[in-house]
Amino acid sequence: MQKQKRWMKSAIETSKAEMPALPWARGNRRLNKAAAKPGKLRTA
Numbered sequence: 001m002q003k004q005k006r007w008m009k010s011a012i013e014t015s016k017a018e019m020p021a022l023p024w025a026r027g028n029r030r031l032n033k034a035a036a037k038p039g040k041l042r043t044a
Helices: 001-017 029-043
Strands: none
Touching: none
16 A cells, blocks of 8 residues: 555655646646546546
8 A cells, every 4th residue: 555655645745746737637628638548548
């Protein structure tokens, strides 16, 4: 479980660096489609 938390944190860090506002968190539909593939695979 700790390993998962670690990569979750790094995944969030990288997505924050790529886009300041997380599209899936803010419900931005246009960005959501682009971020759906990597985002959903990571959080699944």
